[in-house]
Amino acid sequence: EERRYRSASGEPIALRALQHSASCRELAVRCPRLQLRSLSAVTSAVWLAAYGLFVLSQNSMVLSAAIFITLIGLIIYLHFVKIDQESLLVIGSLGIQVTSSYASGKESTTFIEMGRVKDVVINEAIHMQKVIYYLCILLQDPGDPQGVSEIVPLFQSSKPRLDCLIEVYKSCQEILVQRKTAPQSN
Amino acid sequence: NSPAPLPERAIYGFALFLGSWFGFMLYLIWAYVPETWLFSLGLTYWPQKYWAVALPVYLLVAIGIGYVLLFGINMMSTAPLNSTHTITDNYAKKQQRKKFQEEAIPALRDIPISEVNRMFFLSEK
Numbered sequence: 022e023e024r025r026y027r028s029a030s031g032e033p034i035a036l037r038a039l040q041h042s043a044s045c046r047e048l049a050v051r052c053p054r055l056q057l058r059s060l061s062a063v064t065s066a067v068w069l070a071a072y073g074l075f076v077l078s079q080n081s082m083v084l085s086a087a088i089f090i091t092l093i094g095l096i097i098y099l100h101f102v103k104i105d106q107e108s109l110l111v112i113g114s115l116g117i118q119v120t121s122s123y124a125s126g127k128e129s130t131t132f133i134e135m136g137r138v139k140d141v142v143i144n145e146a147i148h149m150q151k152v153i154y155y156l157c158i159l160l161q162d163p164g165d166p167q168g169v170s171e172i173v174p175l176f177q178s179s180k181p182r183l184d185c186l187i188e189v190y191k192s193c194q195e196i197l198v199q200r201k202t203a204p205q206s207n
Numbered sequence: 208n209s210p211a212p213l214p215e216r217a218i219y220g221f222a223l224f225l226g227s228w229f230g231f232m233l234y235l236i237w238a239y240v241p242e243t244w245l246f247s248l249g250l251t252y253w254p255q256k257y258w259a260v261a262l263p264v265y266l267l268v269a270i271g272i273g274y275v276l277l278f279g280i281n282m283m284s285t286a287p288l289n290s291t292h293t294i295t296d297n298y299a300k301k302q303q304r305k306k307f308q309e310e311a312i313p314a315l316r317d318i319p320i321s322e323v324n325r326m327f328f329l330s331e332k
């Protein structure tokens with residue numbers, strides 16, 4: 022089942038929460054697909070600019086270069102920039118896995134073992150003239166039990182708003198709280 | 208160190224006033240009086256008149272760039288989202304925890320972010 026929310030910039034996103042077992046949960050945030058109208062707007066703008074250059078310079082290579090650039094740019098954008106879905110898989114005794122899948126089908130995965138995870142919290146920080154809420158994993162400092170060595174921000178492309186983040190936070194905390202009550206299973 | 212008027216301050220202010228007026232008049236004379244008149248008076252060692260226009264332009268462009276530069280410096284020194292400076296700093300790491308006393312107001316301290324999150328988002332009863 023999918024619940025609809027909004028991202029920090031107002032786009033519609035969808036959250037899907039799956040419970041695989043008592044200590045394993047998967048939360049996936051799906052970003053909006055590439056819109057046809059924005060794709061056509063960018064393509065027309067680039068091709069009109071190239072046509073203007075062609076009229077000025079009478080060099081037909083400008084037109085073929087513009088077509089080439091548009092195609093290469095679209096492929097690079099779909100493969101490296103446009104994220105389709107970001108998911109978080111929390112396994113109680115094992116660790117946390119963060120997966121980003123791009124629009125071209127590429128998936129990039131990061132796994133953090135549970136011994137390194139101190140907590141999963143909602144932090145607020147200044148980002149590009151706005152203050153946003155974002156979910157992040159606090160990693161334990163090996164020398165200092167109270168300290169935080171690193172922060173891993175999650176859902177960087179979809180940037181859900183606070184209502185969606187609270188759902189994800191409560192879900193994660195239900196699993197993380199089990200590790201304190203059952204330490205002998207490690 | 209009060210900002211009240213004092214005789215020394217009045218004298219400094221008047222000296223600065225006279226000095227700035229003299230400097231301004233000198234700048235106007237240098238910029239507008241033709242070189243031949245100045246040479247005939249015997250004053251030959253002046254900087255080129257090009258600088259009478261160039262220096263104010265440099266100053267105004269520097270002020271304009273200063274706005275953009277300040278904005279950029281602000282953006283650059285904002286902590287990125289993955290830095291620990293968004294949740295703690297040196298003073299909070301080294302803070303001492305006072306012992307809890309009955310019937311007393313608890314001492315002021317920096318509450319760790321995990322506790323703050325639990326208070327905000329988990330205790331909605």
